[in-house]
Amino acid sequence: MIKQKIVLRFPPHLVEKPTIYHLIKDYDLMVNILRADINPKKEGRLMMELSGSETNYQRALEWLRELGLHIMGLEQQIIWRAERCTHCGACTVICPTEALAFNRPEMTVSFDEYKCVVCELCLRACPARAMETLVDNANSK
Amino acid sequence: MKVNRSIEEINEKIKTGKAVVFTAEEIIEVVEEKGLERAAAEVDVVTTGTFGPMCSSGVFLNVGHPTPRMKLNDAYLNSVPAYAGIAAVDLYLGATALPPSDPANRNYPGDFIYGGGHVIEDLVAGKAIRLEATAYGTDCYPLKKIDTSFRLAEINEATLFNPRNAYQNYNVAVNLGPKTIYTYMGVLKMNMGNANYSSAGQLSPLFNDPLLKTIGLGTRIFLGGGIGYVSWHGTQHNPSAARAENDTPLQPAATLALVGDLKQMEPRWLRGLSFLGYGATLQVGVGVPIPILNEEMMAYCAVRDEDLQAPVVDYNRAYPYKEGGELVRVSYAELKSGSITLKGQKVPTASLSSYAGAREIAAGLKEWIEAGRFTLTVPSAPLPSVEAGIKLNALPQRDPEDREVK
Ligand code: SF4
Ligand code: SF4
Numbered sequence: 001m002i003k004q005k006i007v008l009r010f011p012p013h014l015v016e017k018p019t020i021y022h023l024i025k026d027y028d029l030m031v032n033i034l035r036a037d038i039n040p041k042k043e044g045r046l047m048m049e050l051s052g053s054e055t056n057y058q059r060a061l062e063w064l065r066e067l068g069l070h071i072m073g074l075e076q077q078i079i080w081r082a083e084r085c086t087h088c089g090a091c092t093v094i095c096p097t098e099a100l101a102f103n104r105p106e107m108t109v110s111f112d113e114y115k116c117v118v119c120e121l122c123l124r125a126c127p128a129r130a131m132e133t134l135v136d137n138a139n140s141k
Numbered sequence: 142m143k144v145n146r147s148i149e150e151i152n153e154k155i156k157t158g159k160a161v162v163f164t165a166e167e168i169i170e171v172v173e174e175k176g177l178e179r180a181a182a183e184v185d186v187v188t189t190g191t192f193g194p195m196c197s198s199g200v201f202l203n204v205g206h207p208t209p210r211m212k213l214n215d216a217y218l219n220s221v222p223a224y225a226g227i228a229a230v231d232l233y234l235g236a237t238a239l240p241p242s243d244p245a246n247r248n249y250p251g252d253f254i255y256g257g258g259h260v261i262e263d264l265v266a267g268k269a270i271r272l273e274a275t276a277y278g279t280d281c282y283p284l285k286k287i288d289t290s291f292r293l294a295e296i297n298e299a300t301l302f303n304p305r306n307a308y309q310n311y312n313v314a315v316n317l318g319p320k321t322i323y324t325y326m327g328v329l330k331m332n333m334g335n336a337n338y339s340s341a342g343q344l345s346p347l348f349n350d351p352l353l354k355t356i357g358l359g360t361r362i363f364l365g366g367g368i369g370y371v372s373w374h375g376t377q378h379n380p381s382a383a384r385a386e387n388d389t390p391l392q393p394a395a396t397l398a399l400v401g402d403l404k405q406m407e408p409r410w411l412r413g414l415s416f417l418g419y420g421a422t423l424q425v426g427v428g429v430p431i432p433i434l435n436e437e438m439m440a441y442c443a444v445r446d447e448d449l450q451a452p453v454v455d456y457n458r459a460y461p462y463k464e465g466g467e468l469v470r471v472s473y474a475e476l477k478s479g480s481i482t483l484k485g486q487k488v489p490t491a492s493l494s495s496y497a498g499a500r501e502i503a504a505g506l507k508e509w510i511e512a513g514r515f516t517l518t519v520p521s522a523p524l525p526s527v528e529a530g531i532k533l534n535a536l537p538q539r540d541p542e543d544r545e546v547k
Contacts (some may be wrong), residue, residue, distance in 0.1 A: 087493075093335035104478075104479070125417055
């Protein structure tokens with residue numbers, strides 16, 4: 001038996017495919033969805049816990065990768081805690097991919113997790129500590 | 142000058158809900174459209190705002206006496222040391238104080254995850270604060286040790302007292318060195334990888350009253366989400382800094398000491414910050430109303446980012462070692478555009494203070510005034526301005542045994 005939390009990212013053309021159905025039916029996995037959302041560019045993100053036999057789990061991951069999905073461990077997700085962000089902008093010159101970007105003339109900062117490469121540079125560069133990994137988040141709760 | 146308005150007249154209008162108020166950002170267009178004279182004739186107050194890290198901040202607390210009574214000697218709030226060298230249960234907690242257990246820069250660059258600024262934020266948020274203290278014990282104050290917790294509402298006073306806030310202009314920090322440095326101006330990447338600035342520019346309080354003609358002792362302000370007052374000029378107050386033709390300083394210049402009752406403030410506008418490799422501090426929201434007494438004040442308040450200049454300073458050598466001065470001056474309009482050009486290189490800029498926050502503060506103060514909830518004050522004394530001829534001193538470094546020094 002294996003139990004893993006993962007994050008799947010779907011390119012727009014795969015968002016509407018019945019992926020979960022196949023994970024359950026073809027690979028006999030238990031699927032527990034933790035969070036699911038679709039961004040304005042129609043890219044999807046699914047955080048879930050998978051459990052089942054080790055072989056089925058590995059085969060399922062292989063199938064997902066072949067489909068063209070991006071798979072990451074849950075601990076690798078970066079979270080922007082919008083309520084802690086003061087919109088100073090200090091992170092925007094540290095972030096290498098413009099995942100954290102400054103919007104003018106609003107003068108606010110936004111976070112695009114699809115651009116985030118999880119380099120983690122922002123975690124400590126943000127003075128308000130508004131950037132977190134899910135692991136930090138779990139520990140602090 | 143044709144317009145000659147008194148603060149009393151403005152207050153009358155505020156009380157009847159007739160005061161005309163704009164933020165320091167909105168007023169720019171108003172003046173462009175109507176011209177200085179008409180704008181001065183029509184507008185009563187301009188509101189300003191800033192929301193940036195202000196290290197010289199802290200809070201005086203009176204936590205009340207336990208039974209038996211105690212004269213706190215060594216006191217910690219959530220493990221952060223508070224200064225107890227005043228009366229028995231009075232304390233001062235500074236924004237940059239760190240727990241003795243914090244590894245600081247021994248793990249370079251240190252995280253400074255929780256310091257005085259964070260305790261202040263937690264206090265205002267109404268969270269329970271652990272107080273651990275020891276004392277030597279006296280006949281009148283026998284208790285020698287306490288370990289308890291309290292919330293803001295349960296103690297007698299909590300007075301935010303910030304010896305230096307609201308800097309009138311500030312340096313733009315760059316790093317000319319060959320490796321990343323960690324400063325109070327944020328993370329500065331090598332070879333001018335970024336340029337960090339701090340002032341809100343055209344919205345910043347002291348940029349809108351450059352010679353302190355209306356801001357003085359006792360000026361009522363927005364402080365940390367509540368009401369505060371200007372209690373003195375700030376430490377390192379340097380009104381003598383070089384100035385442009387519009388009277389705004391070209392370097393860090395005037396500062397304010399601010400005071401207010403913490404109990405009516407909000408955690409949203411008092412935020413604990415952790416500067417990587419530097420330390421903990423507090424981000425403070427400040428908003429100052431400027432009365433439009435005449436055309437001159439109107440002209441000051443109409444100042445635009447294009448007309449405000451900040452010095453670019455190298456924080457690798459020039460600032461820490463006082464080797465050489467500013468590299469160039471750039472305008473806040475350039476800074477806010479996202480990049481400046483230094484030595485032919487395009488350098489991305491970032492702010493440490495929140496312009497969105499500054500905007501919200503100025504708009505909030507405007508609302509308070511329009512709603513008749515906030516009136517203006519006549520200062521009880523002016524703050525020292527240019528004519529005071531203040532010169533900034535450096536600390537003497539001499540043989541402490543030398544008694545001959547004059
Ligand atoms: S540095 Fe932190 S607080 Fe500032 S804009 Fe970035 S995420 Fe928000
Ligand atoms: S982890 Fe890296 S890429 Fe992602 S937002 Fe932070 S700095 Fe940008």
